[in-house]
Amino acid sequence: xxxxxxxxxxxxxxxxxxxxxxxxxxxxxxxxxxxxxxxxxxxxxxxxxxxxxxxxxxxxxxxxxxxxxxxxxxxxxxxxxxxxxxxxxxxxxxxxxxxxxxxxxxxxxxxxxxxxxxxxxxxxxxxxxxxxxxxxxxxxxxxxxxxxxxxxxxxxxxxxxxxxxxxxxxxxxxxxxxxxxxxxxxxxxxxxxxxxxxxxxxxxxxxxxxxxxxxxxxxxxxxxxxxxxxxxxxxxxxxxxxxxxxxxxxxxxxxxxxxxxxxxxxxxxxxxxxxxxxxxxxxxxxxxxxxxxxxxxxxxxxxxxxxxxxxxxxxxxxxxxxx
Amino acid sequence: xxxxxxxxxxxxxxxxxxxxxxxxxxxxxxxxxxxxxxxxxxxxxxxxxxxxxxxxxxxxxxxxxxxxxxxxxxxxxxxxxxxxxxxxxxxxxxxxxxxxxxxxxxxxxxxxxxxxxxxxxxxxxxxxxxxxxxxxxxxxxxxxxxxxxxxxxxxxxxxxxxxxxxxxxxxxxxxxxxxxxxxxxxxxxxxxxxxxxxxxxxxxxxxxxxxxxxxxxxxxxxxxxxxxxxxxxxxxxxxxxxxxxxxxxxxxxxxxxxxxxxxxxxxxxxxxxxxxxxxxxxxxxxxxxxxxxxxxxxxxxxxxxxxxxxxxxxxxxxxxxxx
Numbered sequence: 001x002x003x004x005x006x007x008x009x010x011x012x013x014x015x016x017x018x019x020x021x022x023x024x025x026x027x028x029x030x031x032x033x034x035x036x037x038x039x040x041x042x043x044x045x046x047x048x049x050x051x052x053x054x055x056x057x058x059x060x061x062x063x064x065x066x067x068x069x070x071x072x073x074x075x076x077x078x079x080x081x082x083x084x085x086x087x088x089x090x091x092x093x094x095x096x097x098x099x100x101x102x103x104x105x106x107x108x109x110x111x112x113x114x115x116x117x118x119x120x121x122x123x124x125x126x127x128x129x130x131x132x133x134x135x136x137x138x139x140x141x142x143x144x145x146x147x148x149x150x151x152x153x154x155x156x157x158x159x160x161x162x163x164x165x166x167x168x169x170x171x172x173x174x175x176x177x178x179x180x181x182x183x184x185x186x187x188x189x190x191x192x193x194x195x196x197x198x199x200x201x202x203x204x205x206x207x208x209x210x211x212x213x214x215x216x217x218x219x220x221x222x223x224x225x226x227x228x229x230x231x232x233x234x235x236x237x238x239x240x241x242x243x244x245x246x247x248x249x250x251x252x253x254x255x256x257x258x259x260x261x262x263x264x265x266x267x268x269x270x271x272x273x274x275x276x277x278x279x280x281x282x283x284x285x286x287x288x289x290x291x292x293x294x295x296x297x298x299x300x301x302x303x304x305x306x307x308x309x310x311x312x313x314x315x316x317x318x319x320x321x322x323x
Numbered sequence: 324x325x326x327x328x329x330x331x332x333x334x335x336x337x338x339x340x341x342x343x344x345x346x347x348x349x350x351x352x353x354x355x356x357x358x359x360x361x362x363x364x365x366x367x368x369x370x371x372x373x374x375x376x377x378x379x380x381x382x383x384x385x386x387x388x389x390x391x392x393x394x395x396x397x398x399x400x401x402x403x404x405x406x407x408x409x410x411x412x413x414x415x416x417x418x419x420x421x422x423x424x425x426x427x428x429x430x431x432x433x434x435x436x437x438x439x440x441x442x443x444x445x446x447x448x449x450x451x452x453x454x455x456x457x458x459x460x461x462x463x464x465x466x467x468x469x470x471x472x473x474x475x476x477x478x479x480x481x482x483x484x485x486x487x488x489x490x491x492x493x494x495x496x497x498x499x500x501x502x503x504x505x506x507x508x509x510x511x512x513x514x515x516x517x518x519x520x521x522x523x524x525x526x527x528x529x530x531x532x533x534x535x536x537x538x539x540x541x542x543x544x545x546x547x548x549x550x551x552x553x554x555x556x557x558x559x560x561x562x563x564x565x566x567x568x569x570x571x572x573x574x575x576x577x578x579x580x581x582x583x584x585x586x587x588x589x590x591x592x593x594x595x596x597x598x599x600x601x602x603x604x605x606x607x608x609x610x611x612x613x614x615x616x617x618x619x620x621x622x623x624x625x626x627x628x629x630x631x632x633x634x635x636x637x638x639x640x641x642x643x644x645x646x
Contacts, residue, residue: 001427006427019438031448032450037416049466050450051416059454108342124351130335134458135457135458
């Protein structure tokens, strides 16, 4: 059976996860199914581990991205997963499969981008594997730590929580669509070419006050859906509240597309979605303000929906590698 | 400049490693340059981390390997790196890039092999990433622990140490060559199709008595060279002592090739090379005997060489992905 007929990427991941029948050890706090795995460490800390793979012409394109930008992205997307649990990234392991005719200069630029991002986030690259293939495939595994008390999962959302998102959404997809449709000239492409993780400092402030967190890798719709499923609750997303920057609206206009679709279903913005009580919302604003309220956590039986001009609509499925 | 003109795979890895000028933190015991990175953990333990990438038609071939065997291999090659430092593997993170038309049955078989091997070594799979590409690329990152006192590096060999290797060598390459030359019928291919790591129990016994350890992934010649470089010593490999099983001699004869070349330059046998004092050699034999003495550690200025019928010869370079 083809993966798409089986239910796509997430159905296969569910199947894989369910195949391992052994009971997890009591050191394991969280396995498959969040931004990172969490393992008991020492003195009130968790070890957080995440891994992300990037394939040429899917996660990056050398027609418009420099090797430096690709290396930077590989680090940023992994840092974002640690940040989205309230952790501090520490150690990275990089595997790359490169083409046989790859130049030394390409490798140098790729690793310059990777190390510059690593330095920014205080990450040490401690190992890796270099091999060759017919397309570029890059993988990073990132290990970090978090205080167990302030580690946030997708599963912590409570009825009545306010849903917030940092920064703006849709910028990465706006840039990608402009490039794909040959309408990129003179437009702002930075969110796509050089996506950035939020910092660990920001993530830790959010984690201190929030009930649940997730980073935006597959689009706001998909991330809120993950929170709903893991927390066993419903949610309302207020369509007009979704934070979108002017350049994304400009891109959407040029493309005759909808900038809200970029935000809801595009992904790769690496902002943080979090849910928080009303009381803590007041408190967090004294420490951190670069976020927008976009909805509310509801009872499970109310389901997940978007509210636009008083009318409910369904949240579509996000990007699926096998759809 | 092409990588092969720059000096190949290992020259590029050296360049990459040297690009990061920051001083490593004092938690980092070993970064790039051994089977695993070693990081201080707690109460006399190190965290060991390794990552290995496998690309279709390079590290495995679906013409003659089942998805089950490929999944198993992905786990075994990573376990071997932890075992070769004297550690116990614990947690695995699996990234896979698969073709769009991959079937659910393929994924199920692949993960069955992976989980069966994980179970054997008591490893929990805690996360991963699934994406698509035009060829199969699989990556595993494995985290384990070791007692700091009994963690062994490539760099610990001392002049006068006896060089030993577990099991037999060359079996994996013998099988591969038979397959590549269409002479596999009726021959023993298991060492190639289903390579196995030594167990953590065996690795820990060796680590307790040995001065240095490394696993055989690129061939005996390459591994002893790594020990020489990291330990800043020389070494003599006794050609006729290299342990080779009958089926590998049979394969070599059928192919008009040399079984010793399979052992020295083939790799993927996942046996453990270790160096040990004469005193400890007596002690280890009471606990573990599946190894062969193949040489001796010498002064640095005596260099690295093979001794065959009283004549010295050079150790050739091992497999290079970019040569």
